[in-house]
Amino acid sequence: MEDIKKLILDTVKDAVIEEKQKLTVTVEWTKLPLLAKTLRNNKDLPFDFLVNLIGVDRGEELGVNYLICSSKDLSKEIVLKTSTTNRENPLLYTVTDIYESAHYSEREVYALLGIRFINNPDMRKFFLNSDWKGFPLRKDYDTNPDINPVSIESKEIQDIAPRIMETEEGQLLEETVKVFEDDDYVINIGPQHPSTHGVMHFRVSLDGENIKKIDVHSGYIHRGIEKLSESLTYPQILHFTDRLDYLSANMNRHALCMCIEQAAEIEVPLRAQYIRTIMDELNRIDSHCLAWATHTNDLGATTAFIYGMREREVILQIFEKTCGGRLIINQNVVGGVMFDIYKDFQKDVKAFIPYMREKLAEYDRFFSHNVIALGRMVNIGHLSKENAIAYGVTGPAGRASGWSCDIRKHIPYALYDQVNFKEVIRTEGDSYARYLNRLDEIEQSLCIIEQLIDNIPEGEICAKTKPIIRLPEGEYHARVEAARGEFGVFIESRGDKFPYRLKFRSPSMQLVSAMPLICKGEKIADFIGIGGSMDYVIPDIDR
Amino acid sequence: MNSLSKYFLGIYTGVKSLLVGMSVTWKELWTKKVTQQYPENRKTLVVSDRFRCELTMPHDENNEHACTACGICQMNCPNGTIDVQSKMIETEDGKKKKILDVYTWDQGMCTFCNLCVITCPSSAIKFENNFENSVFNRRKLIHRLNNEGSKLREKKKEVKPAESKAE
Amino acid sequence: MMLLNYSQPLELTKLIKWFDNLLRASLPEFWTLLIEFVVVALALLAVYVVVALLLIYAERKITAFFQARIGPNRAGKWGLLQSPADMIKILLKEIIKISRSDRFLFFAAPFFMIVASFATFAAIPFGQSLHAIDFNIGVLYVIAISSLGIIGVFLAGWSSNNKYSMIGAMRSGAQFVSYELSAGFALMTIVVLSGTMQFSEMIEGQRYCWNIFNGHISSLIAFVIYLISGHAETNRGPFDLPEAESELTAGYHTEYSGIMFGYYYLAEYLNMFVIASIATTVFLGGYLPFEIQGWDGFNQIMNYIPSYVWFFGKTFVLIFLSLWVRWSFPRLRIDQLLNLEWKYLLPINLLNIVLMVLLVLTGLTLKDLFGIL
């Protein structure tokens, strides 16, 4: 990393480099695009993957943190920081041209913090209506409900996107662009629709049956979790994580616990690590079973849907017996796990492994080679490796495009460095590759569980922690591999028992952001199928 | 010629894959059905002991509970589900003492995060697996957990709330 | 060889004869006919409804079993009252009039659907002498009338003023027009074989052996193609694109409610039945029992089962097949659907007709080879 530091200083002389939890570089906002571009185009170690884009209200200034890392080695991370002191009309440069995945994140930052990004091609607010007053994540935001009353009128969707572009002479130009042409045949997929996997609104303009353009409209079930968290203690925040991507509840919670544990330097007992890892993998199988089920259902095979649900039920039973919850399982706590395993846990899990293998074979016979299914998946929704990285598509979908992006391999946590498993990578990048990846990952998860289940050591399940957890001042990141890709947690602490700023990186947001790209030109029927193969979960986006 | 053989090979593999698929459903036609028939199976239904459905405050045969009305559960609850009402009474030896008056828990607000239970220093509350909680009126979801006229179990007086916290 | 035993106790022939004689004896010709028409119409209507209800029930139950579930089991024993209960519910529901739609066409559309399916129903021979109209061009009639239904689908999609419905209807049009061809050609293949278009003659012609055996390879191909295209014509999975719920919510009938929706629902099931019964009549010997030449004892037993049981039995087997297919496969995409028709079914079908002509001309049908008659 020394030469990277040198590179940074060569590019921007007055950059401030600090060695914190991650290498942190603070630059002036005008220099940021240049630095980001240089790092991205770095030959040996291109920093081409924008993991997380975090807007922060730093009091005097409004700023943005960019966590970037290299797609070749996810453990090489840099945090770029920049800010502006203008609170009235804060402007920063966009990085959308460098990292595609920044597009929606920047719109989110605009909605929640009011920072507008110069050169972002479409600067509508994400999550919020354009007439929302105030910026919720600012510290001086007035939460009085009268300011933004609940409206029961349906509002016209804004079809004219404002943006702010810089001309060649360096002048800033406010302008508007139309999202759709006047005579486009636009149909709504969502917010209420049989197959959007949640309350997501896609507006799709069609040319016959072919898709011309997709506009993503989100925020119908936004719950303001990040804002709520700013006034809750760390143990209290934990229960929100289960409600993000509810299908990877345990993994999300694992990430937050890990982040807090790293910051507060809490040692997690080995037994707890075992339980966490096993539960994570069970959760992953559960999620992939459901993903398989809904994907097949999206393609019109209702029977397969029920089969997937049936297998998932076995895991849910195990969850129920272990932690008294099925979907929202509340298993991890800071320092370990809440519930010890029950007496027959090992027996149940060991019975499940051969059962699941048998069912995997059945899935394979039933659906994986069916001509109709192949016709609906092979060469459909192609996502290249370059685009996967640029759009930050991780998880089974990213790995289907040939990108090795498994956090469990790159930045091992819990017990993942002690077990043998294969990172499933395919290079086709189509729906079928994503589909097969998921089934293969179920098999890999079974392998992991097999290696751990007999060796769970005796001991504590939870480390002793202080009654009130305060994190030392600083910025902390944690990343885990959730079922849909990389889930990240960012905590900025000012030494309080509440976080100053908490941000989740939700993998589904990136999956959705790639949808307009990979669906272009496909049939409307395949739009649903591709959505199924990407397998996004909406509450994960609408945090 | 090549394309022609491809054409027929396509038909062959296609039809074969469809038949294999149909054989799977045929097998499933005769497998055991997994549907749970509630409420007929109420007697045989096993709900895990740990299943969190209803917060309770166990009372012993003397109508005594363990809650000291310290309010830690209320403080820890992320969404204000618990309301601990205490009152001051004078004990026989003339000391003032805070005891529990009414302990209410709003099931409709609870997210079942279990934080109250694990942080309670005197283990006075726990979750039960009684899952049949539907009522016709939202107000009925607000439960009073301590019995009428119950009092604190007098055994260990030296309860130091902060220390036995699990988290 | 006298294969059919007319003194069979369970047949309805005698009953009908007796009823006819009774009327003729006491009334003039005109009144006799009138009463008979009304009675036949009522009987058909009753059968229509009962068949629909039974089919809905059967579909739900069988689907459930395929999906490792139990299916309806709350209304009545084994959920037997589920369909009547649903029917009552649907009758009681409000018919929602949507604004900015073409009111007249919107309400006319379901009738096309139901009338088309009912009209085909009349031409089906359910059993020995249970045959309302016996056209001499029965096959043609059935093909012609059943395509009326598409008008209903199309009007529904057009008049609903709903984009999903519109796309559904367009898909439906493309699909129906294509598959109609295949279905027609497949039936024509058998017309070539049996040399008649009249259902009754066609059935009688199968006394020696069923058409599907008689024309062996060629018949078998025609049979499979007919089943596929018939399945497609009824808009049922994997060909249910016009109402593909994962993208078009409910396709062309998205905006319908109450009994208007009920008509579509009913017609869908009845069409399934009609397709299956035509296949039974044309390929599987209609109401004739299964007999093997020379095994007289076996034939006697088979013969004892009344003809309508044979008919419904065979039809049910075909319906079961259709359900099995429906619940095993994912849905095709519109271009794949058309590919299947134009690239596979149609060419094969055309060749098949030629093959059948050759078979008949060169005397290679089973009957010609081994027949004594």
Ligand code: SF4
């Ligand atoms: S924490 Fe326990 S003892 Fe304290 S008020 Fe709550 S239930 Fe009572």
Ligand code: SF4
């Ligand atoms: S379970 Fe959680 S939400 Fe429910 S009362 Fe306890 S602390 Fe509050």
